[in-house]
Amino acid sequence: MADTPLYVGIDLGTTNSAAAVFDGERVSVVRNAQGATVTPSVVRLDKQGRVTVGARARRFLEQDPTNTAAEFKRLMGTGKPIEFPAAATTRKPEELSAEVLKALRQDITDQLNVTIDRAVISVPALFELPQSAATSEAARLAGFGRVELLQEPIASALAAGWRADGDGAGTWLVFDLGGGTFDASLLETRDGLLRVVGHDGDNFLGGRDFDWAITEHLASQLPVVPRRNNPAHAGALRALRMAAEDAKIELSRGERAQVTLAQPLVIDGQDVEVDLELQRATVERLCAPLVDRAIEVCVRLMTAHGLGSGQLARLVMVGGPTVMPMVRARVAARLEATIALGHDPMTLVAQGAALYAATAGLDGRATSIAVPAGRQVWLQYPAVSADLTPHVVGKFIGADPPVKVKLVRTSGGAAPGSPGEDTWTSPDATVGPDGTWLSTVTLLPRRACTFQIEARGAGGEVVIVSPPSLTIVQGLTIGDPPLSRTLGVALANGHVQTYLERGAPLPARRTFTHHTIETVAKGSSDSVLRIPIVQGELSQAHLCRLVGTLDIGGDVVVDTVPTGSAVEVTIELDRGGRLAARALVPAIGQMFEHVAHLLVPDAAPEALDAALRDLRRQLMDARTDAFRHGLGQMIERLDRIESRLSEAERDIDAAHGGDADAAQRARRALLDVDGTMAEAELARKWPELDEQARHAAISASSTVGMYGTEAERVLLQDVLSAIEKARRDRDPAELERQMRLAQRLSNAAFNRTPEAWEWYFEDAASEVSKCRDLPRAQKLVTEGKAAIERSDNAELRRIVKALWQLLPENSEARRKGFDSGVR
Amino acid sequence: MKLADNPFFVLGVTTEASRIEVEREAQKLLGMLELGFADARTYATPLGPRERTAEMVRAAVAALRDPYRRLVAELWAHHAPAPKAEPPVPEPPAPARAGLRRALGWRP
Numbered sequence A: 001m002a003d004t005p006l007y008v009g010i011d012l013g014t015t016n017s018a019a020a021v022f023d024g025e026r027v028s029v030v031r032n033a034q035g036a037t038v039t040p041s042v043v044r045l046d047k048q049g050r051v052t053v054g055a056r057a058r059r060f061l062e063q064d065p066t067n068t069a070a071e072f073k074r075l076m077g078t079g080k081p082i083e084f085p086a087a088a089t090t091r092k093p094e095e096l097s098a099e100v101l102k103a104l105r106q107d108i109t110d111q112l113n114v115t116i117d118r119a120v121i122s123v124p125a126l127f128e129l130p131q132s133a134a135t136s137e138a139a140r141l142a143g144f145g146r147v148e149l150l151q152e153p154i155a156s157a158l159a160a161g162w163r164a165d166g167d168g169a170g171t172w173l174v175f176d177l178g179g180g181t182f183d184a185s186l187l188e189t190r191d192g193l194l195r196v197v198g199h200d201g202d203n204f205l206g207g208r209d210f211d212w213a214i215t216e217h218l219a220s221q222l223p224v225v226p227r228r229n230n231p232a233h234a235g236a237l238r239a240l241r242m243a244a245e246d247a248k249i250e251l252s253r254g255e256r257a258q259v260t261l262a263q264p265l266v267i268d269g270q271d272v273e274v275d276l277e278l279q280r281a282t283v284e285r286l287c288a289p290l291v292d293r294a295i296e297v298c299v300r301l302m303t304a305h306g307l308g309s310g311q312l313a314r315l316v317m318v319g320g321p322t323v324m325p326m327v328r329a330r331v332a333a334r335l336e337a338t339i340a341l342g343h344d345p346m347t348l349v350a351q352g353a354a355l356y357a358a359t360a361g362l363d364g365r366a367t368s369i370a371v372p373a374g375r376q377v378w379l380q381y382p383a384v385s386a387d388l389t390p391h392v393v394g395k396f397i398g399a400d401p402p403v404k405v406k407l408v409r410t411s412g413g414a415a416p417g418s419p420g421e422d423t424w425t426s427p428d429a430t431v432g433p434d435g436t437w438l439s440t441v442t443l444l445p446r447r448a449c450t451f452q453i454e455a456r457g458a459g460g461e462v463v464i465v466s467p468p469s470l471t472i473v474q475g476l477t478i479g480d481p482p483l484s485r486t487l488g489v490a491l492a493n494g495h496v497q498t499y500l501e502r503g504a505p506l507p508a509r510r511t512f513t514h515h516t517i518e519t520v521a522k523g524s525s526d527s528v529l530r531i532p533i534v535q536g537e538l539s540q541a542h543l544c545r546l547v548g549t550l551d552i553g554g555d556v557v558v559d560t561v562p563t564g565s566a567v568e569v570t571i572e573l574d575r576g577g578r579l580a581a582r583a584l585v586p587a588i589g590q591m592f593e594h595v596a597h598l599l600v601p602d603a604a605p606e607a608l609d610a611a612l613r614d615l616r617r618q619l620m621d622a623r624t625d626a627f628r629h630g631l632g633q634m635i636e637r638l639d640r641i642e643s644r645l646s647e648a649e650r651d652i653d654a655a656h657g658g659d660a661d662a663a664q665r666a667r668r669a670l671l672d673v674d675g676t677m678a679e680a681e682l683a684r685k686w687p688e689l690d691e692q693a694r695h696a697a698i699s700a701s702s703t704v705g706m707y708g709t710e711a712e713r714v715l716l717q718d719v720l721s722a723i724e725k726a727r728r729d730r731d732p733a734e735l736e737r738q739m740r741l742a743q744r745l746s747n748a749a750f751n752r753t754p755e756a757w758e759w760y761f762e763d764a765a766s767e768v769s770k771c772r773d774l775p776r777a778q779k780l781v782t783e784g785k786a787a788i789e790r791s792d793n794a795e796l797r798r799i800v801k802a803l804w805q806l807l808p809e810n811s812e813a814r815r816k817g818f819d820s821g822v823r
Numbered sequence B: 001m002k003l004a005d006n007p008f009f010v011l012g013v014t015t016e017a018s019r020i021e022v023e024r025e026a027q028k029l030l031g032m033l034e035l036g037f038a039d040a041r042t043y044a045t046p047l048g049p050r051e052r053t054a055e056m057v058r059a060a061v062a063a064l065r066d067p068y069r070r071l072v073a074e075l076w077a078h079h080a081p082a083p084k085a086e087p088p089v090p091e092p093p094a095p096a097r098a099g100l101r102r103a104l105g106w107r108p
Helices: A093-112 A129-141 A152-162 A207-220 A231-250 A280-304 A325-335 A348-359 A605-629 A632-656 A660-684 A686-707 A710-729 A732-751 A754-765 A774-790 A793-806 A811-816 B007-011 B019-034 B054-065 B067-079 B098-103
Strands: A007-012 A016-022 A027-029 A042-045 A051-053 A068-070 A082-084 A089-091 A118-123 A146-151 A170-177 A182-190 A193-202 A256-260 A265-267 A270-272 A275-279 A314-318 A375-380 A391-396 A404-411 A436-440 A448-456 A469-474 A487-490 A496-500 A508-515 A528-535 A545-553 A566-573 A579-585 A590-592
Touching: A007 A093, A007 A152, A007 A348, A016 A093, A016 A348, A027 A348, A042 A089, A042 A093, A051 A093, A089 A093, A093 A129, A118 A129, A118 A152, A118 A348, A129 A146, A129 A545, A146 A152, A146 A348, A152 A170, A152 A182, A152 A193, A152 A314, A152 A348, A170 A280, A170 A325, A182 A280, A193 A280, A193 B019, A207 A231, A207 A275, A207 A280, A231 A256, A231 A265, A275 A280, A280 A325, A314 A325, A314 A348, A375 A448, A375 B019, A391 A448, A391 B019, A404 A436, A436 B019, A487 A566, A496 A508, A496 A566, A508 B054, A528 A566, A528 A579, A545 A579, A545 A590, A605 A632, A605 A660, A632 A660, A686 A710, A686 A732, A710 A732, A710 B067, A732 A754, A754 A774, A754 A793, A774 A793, B007 B019, B007 B054, B007 B067, B019 B054, B054 B067
Parallel strands: A007 A118, A118 A146, A170 A314
Antiparallel strands: A007 A016, A016 A027, A042 A051, A042 A068, A082 A089, A170 A182, A182 A193, A256 A275, A265 A270, A375 A391, A391 A436, A404 A448, A448 A469, A487 A496, A487 A528, A508 A566, A528 A545, A566 A579, A579 A590
């Protein structure tokens, strides 16, 4: 074991967690002390403050629910403390997740006799930044030195694809129905490379909805019916829900199950005996609408990528609820796809995470192996490679490096020294005077290949190098993890400056220059320049989610920052999706990097009530309008919104009953509905938008036709076809996007002409009376006129940009831009 | 996508490069940049040489993995004049904040 790498993957799930390890050739699932491959994500604190995790803690969920916590993953990033009255203490969700991680880490140590320091932990594809940050914090609390986060669907696909052995080429769908969320991912494997083609999901659909559907059915059979909005009924419902969950699992195999509770439930002071029969057909009937909702998401995703039923190469089922035969049969039938067999839906994510740890070169062992003496060499090579002939790059440390290097494959084929031994030697690579060299190696398919490094000095003498060898595993790889949601900065005009687009490879970093719209006075604690960081796919800031703010206060600046000062903002995400943001104000030479508010906002039931009322009113207006204009598609869409609102209402009810998790679900559902309503609003303005699109197409064609390059003309053709398609499909969001592209091409072409800046100048100069610093603006106008006289286009451009900065922002737009202080 | 940051120029591969060749080149460049190989630090573009960073290499390979984005990049690369690979102009003396700016990911 000592010199074999050990890559660790952990699936930190809402309901269950699992760990797996990969040694370069085989993936194995780690068993816990009870011998099980999954550990319930449940933590209990007794009155002595002792912590119990997993199946043992789960047993207390019914008997001692106030001191036993489950499903805390859904509260990650909210900072909401969870109370443990017996121990008179509270724990944050990340602290509870840390307990689960500690338990899994200990299981690995017990089973493999190694201490683990590094691992890959999977997170849902649609996790927001604060939730990812909380997951990293949980890992740190659990004693991990370094972790990387990986999106769950990628982990599943990597695990499923690893075993596919070449027959899995084509498009795959990963159907991941977890405890609380549903993720559908389309992936493509080609040449041993895995690519995420697209992703969709429903953050509010999971196994727990199945359990609640069954629970509510069982509750309705009782003489006294417990209600979710009554805190006094919470205990009875919890007991019933656990019984429902067990019955659901039992019905995966049998036709009927008996739901019997040892103790009677106490509901409104009455003892209620529970002894009910539940039939498989009933459970299937109750769960079918939920499964159909998941199927709808899949169809939507496939249609968006031009795929119809029957066109999937394979279907991978992940998550506990997919064990139900009805779920498998219904999904396979509707999508006309074959389910990939031989995968354990409960541990596939952990296995994929372990494989990914290898791709990322993240050896889990705490203490590195003692490096033997010899000439030090730094190496760069892929720990896992789909390519059969990857490069190895090296650099010798110190003066007078060896002159030649070759790499000899010593394992990966048959055993060394055996008759079938399959050794291979690279050609000599020449070492540069700075000690650098580059070589190419040949791998064997699906094997871990070890190469000895043989170096020779100027006189041909052998030079012992350290490390003496390297290992590369050949197999399916995925490149850098993609960013799941677009990230940007909200501007004072209510729009978003996109920094990193969804799908951007991580780690990523981008800098843009903004300008302040008001003065930050030195020493004044009231004057604060706010830079809001938002995540979301829409271009209007208020429809995105605020994930952090970078505040520059008057009390910290070394000098007053005048209006219009440049602020260079850099947003950086590491491979695990952790956010860092910095702002440099060159005028005062000061850098600010403290990002505040990295929390999922609180969800008070009263605020949710108000938001729900507001959305209902908007929905009613939109519906009246849709009927008036006979917009059939829109009516269907609004009906879907209506049903989402009804679900949210149920959750808000439960939130009033003290269920913080339901409150968060409701908050996110309302935000999503708000986004959909904004799109519906766009659709309502369709005739206007359609007209705008026609004008945009004509204007772009004439500008690009006159001033554009050949490539711009070809690209415009693409955009024009897309505009036509969006008009035919009556898709307002897509039409807006394509119009923006046409506008961008048109601008690029137009800006190339000398008249462009004169035109912009005239436009800005006509509004000079509105400018903040009038004397300066007037001076710029005079300078601009002189620049036009001299035909000094570069100067004119500078002047126009300076004028733009002096024009005011609309206060309503600024409010919608989270009070952003930059433009 | 256009000229200076066209993924094909960033990676120094032709538009005919296969997917695996693109990945191989990116992996090599990332290794070379990590170990400070001088010849990996710049790349040729029709607008003259540009500085190459690990972020740019990762972004370029991600762009070429996506068939549509690759098509757009191919289009620009096809219509571009031949890249100029003259040696980079020596950098002017660094202003006081240059280190800070570079730390922020600001390309000089």
